[in-house]
Amino acid sequence: MGRAIGIDLGTTYCAVAAVTAVGKAEVLMNREGERITPSVVMFQDGITQVGTLAKRIAPTAPDDVVQFVKRQMGEASWKFQTSHGPSFSAEQVSAIILKRLAEDAELMLGEPIDAAVITVPAYFDDARRQATRDAGNIAGLNVVGIINEPTAAALSFGLDTGFEGRALVFDLGGGTFDVTVMSIHGGEFAVEATEGDRNLGGFNWDNELMSLLNKKAMEAGAPDLFDDDLATAELRDKAETAKRTLSNVAESRIVITAGGQHHTLTVTRDEFERATAHLLRRTETITEMAMEQAGRTWADIDKILLVGGSTRMPMVWDLVETLSGQAPDRTINADEAVALGAAVHAQLLLNNSAPGASALPVIGHHGHTPRVLDVCSQGLGVIILDEDIGAEINSVIISHNTRIPAQQERTYFTVSDNQDSIRLRITEGDDTDVDYVKIIHQHPLEIPRYPAGAPLRVVMSFDVDGIVHVEVFDETQTPTASLGEVELDRPSNLSRDEVDAKVTELNLMDIN
Ligand code: AMP
Numbered sequence: 001m002g003r004a005i006g007i008d009l010g011t012t013y014c015a016v017a018a019v020t021a022v023g024k025a026e027v028l029m030n031r032e033g034e035r036i037t038p039s040v041v042m043f044q045d046g047i048t049q050v051g052t053l054a055k056r057i058a059p060t061a062p063d064d065v066v067q068f069v070k071r072q073m074g075e076a077s078w079k080f081q082t083s084h085g086p087s088f089s090a091e092q093v094s095a096i097i098l099k100r101l102a103e104d105a106e107l108m109l110g111e112p113i114d115a116a117v118i119t120v121p122a123y124f125d126d127a128r129r130q131a132t133r134d135a136g137n138i139a140g141l142n143v144v145g146i147i148n149e150p151t152a153a154a155l156s157f158g159l160d161t162g163f164e165g166r167a168l169v170f171d172l173g174g175g176t177f178d179v180t181v182m183s184i185h186g187g188e189f190a191v192e193a194t195e196g197d198r199n200l201g202g203f204n205w206d207n208e209l210m211s212l213l214n215k216k217a218m219e220a221g222a223p224d225l226f227d228d229d230l231a232t233a234e235l236r237d238k239a240e241t242a243k244r245t246l247s248n249v250a251e252s253r254i255v256i257t258a259g260g261q262h263h264t265l266t267v268t269r270d271e272f273e274r275a276t277a278h279l280l281r282r283t284e285t286i287t288e289m290a291m292e293q294a295g296r297t298w299a300d301i302d303k304i305l306l307v308g309g310s311t312r313m314p315m316v317w318d319l320v321e322t323l324s325g326q327a328p329d330r331t332i333n334a335d336e337a338v339a340l341g342a343a344v345h346a347q348l349l350l351n352n353s354a355p356g357a358s359a360l361p362v363i364g365h366h367g368h369t370p371r372v373l374d375v376c377s378q379g380l381g382v383i384i385l386d387e388d389i390g391a392e393i394n395s396v397i398i399s400h401n402t403r404i405p406a407q408q409e410r411t412y413f414t415v416s417d418n419q420d421s422i423r424l425r426i427t428e429g430d431d432t433d434v435d436y437v438k439i440i441h442q443h444p445l446e447i448p449r450y451p452a453g454a455p456l457r458v459v460m461s462f463d464v465d466g467i468v469h470v471e472v473f474d475e476t477q478t479p480t481a482s483l484g485e486v487e488l489d490r491p492s493n494l495s496r497d498e499v500d501a502k503v504t505e506l507n508l509m510d511i512n
Pocket of ligand 1: 010011012013014172173174175201202203240243244245247307308309310311312313334335
């Protein structure tokens with residue numbers, strides 16, 4: 001029988017879940033008996049330690065401990081340099097975490113894992129999604145899919161409660177922020193719009209609180225804590241704890257040891273909220289953008305789901321309640337819903353790929369087999385010369401928030417007589433300014449010589465696996481003739497061989 005797991009690979013914490021024999025997803029504990037595992041890796045004395053122990057060591061050994069690596073996913077130039085020599089890419093560090101999570105899951109399930117789905121913020125672009133997939137492959141997992149975190153949370157909520165209607169998922173995690181508007185009917189989970197910021201999360205609130213505490217410490221006579229790595233790491237740890245405390249009480253106290261002296265610092269929720277008001281405002285703007293993209297007003301929203309640990313901050317539910325005029329649903333488990341939904345998705349994909357008597361059923365509240373319909377989170381287009389302004393612009397062909405699989409086309413015109421080639425440059429992003437989009441592929445294409453103004457039709461498609469297909473047609477001829485086509489798998493930082501080599505490297509590591 002095939003077992004599938006869902007992994008919420010968070011910036012600060014991870015959770016793993018699997019569908020049980022009764023068709024319900026459940027969180028799997030790690031070897032330490034915890035339901036969530038800190039996304040922290042320590043490299044010390046030849047030992048690689050993942051999770052709580054590594055997180056505890058972080059304040060005293062910042063050079064040997066790596067955390068918040070999700071913020072670096074897909075950044076080809078980023079490396080974590082260990083103090084004793086080897087360095088690791090974001091994919092490798094994530095693979096180490098994933099490997100440990102999978103080993104623990106196998107321990108709990110008592111059988112090998114055949115398939116995994118890993119979650120990503122809805123706003124992750126293709127390179128970051130591919131980096132996540134690569135990390136899974138390096139960890140030796142069979143990654144059957146990637147699912148957006150808010151979609152996974154809504155899937156879990158919908159199946160558990162039988163909710164039908166339109167939901168807004170407000171997902172503020174440790175490092176990323178996503179808002180998704182989704183309609184749930186008859187087992188169909190259809191994303192209407194998604195917006196986000198992949199660099200906005202609890203981490204940013206921690207940074208502001210660190211600055212506030214540092215200022216207070218300096219006023220009390222301490223040296224600047226940011227001048228010392230160890231003091232900064234200690235401050236980060238204490239600020240995060242103080243932040244959590246402020247979610248429950250109006251005032252928090254921390255003790256900082258610096259310059260040979262102890263300083264007791266007090267911070268109030270009010271001060272914290274003022275110092276982070278600009279971050280909250282950013283979530284407000286993004287939420288309004290998502291509503292606009294979905295073409296909905298607050299009256300259309302039946303349920304607001306808060307996901308991600310940072311939604312425990314009272315300022316967040318106050319904001320959401322003020323904006324929407326309704327109290328958010330707080331029954332959803334902010335730490336676990338994403339992994340639970342991913343487990344459901346993983347089992348569904350596994351069942352579809354190997355249908356048989358042994359497949360574990362996934363049972364929804366109304367007896368429907370759930371179906372997920374997603375949108376693309378980034379626009380896709382081509383760079384063209386805009387003759388009116390005499391400059392190159394990005395022309396979006398499939399705009400973001402289009403339901404996938406998607407196919408759209410646009411017709412462009414040649415700019416000079418006897419032009420014999422075009423440079424097809426495929427972009428990802430929604431801006432018309434070429435500086436604000438990413439060129440994901442370039443391809444020269446020969447065209448027949450015509451007078452200027454010859455029409456060329458560009459047909460672009462995007463499937464659920466993220467494969468982009470582009471074909472250019474010569475519209476001057478009848479019937480129209482194809483001038484060429486390209487199929488882009490997700491752009492990856494690593495080749496197949498590099499992934500294989502890293503699998504071997506990881507197998508040689510002793511991960512605890
Ligand atoms: P996630 O990535 O969804 O696990 O979110 C983790 C983030 O939530 C981290 O930045 C935590 O500091 C934050 N967090 C967890 N619990 C609380 C709390 N009670 N109050 C404020 N932030 C919290």
